[in-house]
Structure formats: structure tokens, C-alpha cells
């Protein structure tokens with residue numbers, strides 16, 4: 001029989017024989033809600049299963065028989081609408097829109113227009129642009145701006161039966177990182193710019209979307225999601241599926257460097273070359289953009305997270321101290337500097353665990369040490385910039401020499417990174433006004449401009 005979670009509406013198919021009593025309880029694998037499954041009133045089999053009868057769905061026109069039932073009522077095999085057993089006077093073709101070819105279906109899905117219902121939905125839906133980042137997730141809603149900015153973290157509790165339930169999502173969950181008892185884990189479901197844990201990403205996305213919409217709208221939103229430029233088709237499909245499960249009506253994707261360029265108001269559609277370096281938590285995206293397309297791009301999995309790891313390793317090796325991920329990030333944000341002053345470097349006190357004495361202690365680190373720790377990551381970013389410049393046609397490189405590089409993403413906030421990049425590349429470097437929001441702002445702008453939208457979405 002087919003069942004549906006009352007909370008998140010996820011559908012499951014359950015073998016009738018596994019339901020031993022009249023009522024059994026199940027827990028939804030997605031939202032962890034516990035709910036009752038009742039056996040069909042007439043016994044083990046759904047009603048009418050002995051007498052299959054062809055019915056047509058009023059909503060989608062799908063031909064179904066009464067074998068497919070939920071709670072004893074026949075439902076459509078395709079859209080799960082309850083089927084009426086009343087006899088129809090009209091043939092199904094008079095009730096339904098003509099069936100579309102697969103290509104038409106795909107294109108209407110991408111554009112979010114789906115006949116009359118699509119048009120009504122378009123008028124009332126909260127279309128969303130989402131920067132589903134390794135470190136932070138931001139949501140932009142048409143006409144409202146950025147409505148959500150949360151850490152991409154989920155805290156899960158494991159009970160005595162090894163069942164997991166969500167206890168916090170976002171910044172609240174981030175606060176718990178490194179401070180949890182053994183039965184609670186605060187996890188980051190995104191790693192290196194892609195989905196590392198599909199189920200938890202789905203839960204997180206669903207939570208953020210619900211929070212961003214605040215139940216204002218009954219229509220499902222269309223979503224434009226920013227993705228790293230180097231991700232594989234399988235990783236793209238995972239993003240689409242996670243968004244669809246979280247309630248998207250249609251999902252479109254945009255590459256992060258393109259979104260960043262639009263967000264920073266660069267003339268992406270002109271025959272001028274714009275160079276963008278986006279340093280996020282998991283990936284650094286470098287791209288040259290002209291005529292609304294990426295001329296040359298490179299995505300490297302070296303960004304803020306790798307810098308934090310490098311700081312942790314450095315402190316352990318040099319001082320025999322263990323510090324957590326969050327402390328390493330705090331040190332990077334506070335005294336991290338790509339070009340520190342060697343005569344008067346900033347310093348700060350850090351609390352850590354001494355592995356020799358086995359005691360917690362306070363020690364001091366300075367900006368020169370942190371610079372040494374993250375040197376490898378900074379060099380890798382410069383290398384990516386050089387590769388992209390090398391692959392860009394010379395006519396366009398001339399534009400980059402004049403216009404310079406736009407630095408964005410949270411990593412752009414590392415002190416004097418612009419100066420470091422300028423010295424290494426010999427090109428002018430500008431930091432975006434709000435580096436943490438540039439991608440979601442750009443995605444939002446692309447979403448509301450049909451001309452740009454059709455040119456920048458990726459398949």
C-alpha cells in the first residue's frame with residue numbers, strides 16, 4: 001500500500017504483509033515525524049483490488065486502475081490525487097490539457113510556465129533564488145530581497161534506537177558545533193560546494209524554505225539555485241532533487257561566478273570581459289565572463305574551510321595545541337591577513353587543548369603565523385587565476401587588464417587579500433560591496449530579468 005508522511009508529505013510504498021496489527025507506527029526517513037499507518041478496512045488488500053476498473057485522473061488525465069490505493073481510496077498513479085469512482089460522462093480529453101511532448105514538458109518546467117496553472121502560480125508564487133553554500137545558505141525572494149541568511153549546519157539527535165531527529169538547523173545548529181554530547185551531532189551536509197549528505201541537505205533546505213516563506217503562500221515557488229561551475233551532472237541532479245523534495249515547483253541552476261558578476265552589477269551581457277574570483281567556504285570559483293557566458297573558468301576545492309583546516313594543523317604542529325574548527329575560523333577572521341605587517345603583526349589569545357600536558361590552556365598566535373599557515377591555499381588561488389587568464393583569448397585579457405578582477409565570497413573578507421592578489425597577478429583587484437551576499441543577489445536579479453535568465457541558466 002502507499003502511504004504519505006502527514007508532515008512533509010513524502011510518499012512511501014509499504015508491503016501490506018509487513019503491517020502486522022490493525023495499526024502500526026512508522027517514522028518518516030526525511031523529517032523524522034512518527035505517524036500511524038492503518039490497515040485497509042477490508043483486510044490485507046486495498047479495496048477493489050479484485051476488480052480492477054479503469055479510472056481517469058481529473059487533475060492530470062492519467063489512466064489508473066483501482067489497484068493503486070491509499071487508505072483504501074483509489075489514487076492516481078502519477079499525481080496521487082484521489083480518484084473519483086463516479087462514472088464520467090465526458091471523455092478524458094475534454095477534461096485535460098493536451099499531453100505535451102517530453103521536450104515541451106522540460107522547457108515549460110524550466111521556465112516555470114505550465115499552462116494556465118503555471119501562469120497563476122507565477123503571479124502569486126514566492127519565486128526564490130538560493131545560494132546553497134558550503135558554509136552559508138541565503139534565500140532571496142522576488143520583491144522582498146534577502147529573507148534568510150543562515151549557516152549550512154544541521155544538529156541531529158540519535159536516540160536509544162539509533163533513530164535520528166533534527167533538533168536545530170542553521171545558525172542555532174552552528175552554535176552547537178564542537179560542543180555537543182555524544183548523542184547529538186552538528187553536521188554540515190554540504191562539502192566542497194556540493195551535497196555530501198543528501199538526506200540532511202533535503203531537511204535543511206526544507207527548513208530554510210519554510211522559514212523564508214513563513215507560510216505566506218500556497219503556491220510552490222520556482223527556484224534558481226547557484227552552484228559551483230565545476231560540479232558533475234550527478235551532483236547537479238542531487239541539487240535539483242533536494243530542491244524538488246523541499247517543495248520547488250521548478251528548479252533552475254546558475255553558475256556561482258555568473259551570479260556573482262550579476263550581483264556586483266558587472267555588465268555581463270556586453271562584449272566586455274569581466275573577471276570574477278569567488279572564494280567561498282568549500283570552493284574558489286575563478287571565471288572570465290563575456291556576452292552572458294563563461295569564457296574560461298576554473299573551480300578549485302580550496303577556500304575558507306581548507307584555510308581553517310590549515311590553521312588547525314599549523315597550531316597543532318607548532319604549539320602542540322588542538323583547537324576546533326570554529327576557533328580556527330574565528331582566528332582567521334580576526335587576525336588572518338594575506339599581507340601582514342612584519343614589524344607589527346596583530347596577535348590574539350586562543351584557548352586550546354595541550355596534547356602534551358593534557359590540559360586546556362591559553363596561548364598567543366600572530367598574523368604572521370596565520371599567514372604562514374594559509375600560504376598554500378592562497379598560492380592555489382593565485383594559480384587558478386593564472387590558469388584562467390592563460391586560457392582566456394587575448395582580446396578579452398586586454399579588458400581584464402583595464403577593468404581588473406572582482407573579488408567576492410566570504411573569503412574576500414580576509415584582510416588585504418585584494419592587495420596580495422594584485423601583487424601576484426599584476427591586475428587591479430576590487431572587493432565586492434557585500435561579498436557574502438553577491439551570489440544570492442545576482443541570482444535574484446537574474447531571476448527577475450527574463451532576458452538575462454534565459455541566457456545564464458545552465459542545464
Ligand SMILES: Nc1ncnc2c1ncn2[C@@H]1O[C@H](COP(=O)(O)OP(=O)(O)OP(=O)(O)O)[C@@H](O)[C@H]1O
Pocket residue numbers: 131132133134135136137192193256279280281282283284303304305329332333334336409410411412413414415435436
Ligand atoms: N572576515 C573574514 N575573513 C576571512 N574569511 C571569512 C571572513 N568572513 C567569512 N569568511 C569565510 O568565508 C567563508 C564563507 O563564505 P561564503 O558564505 O561566501 O561561502 P559559501 O557560499 O557558503 O561556500 P561555497 O561558495 O564554497 O559553497 C567561510 O569559510 C568563512 O570562514
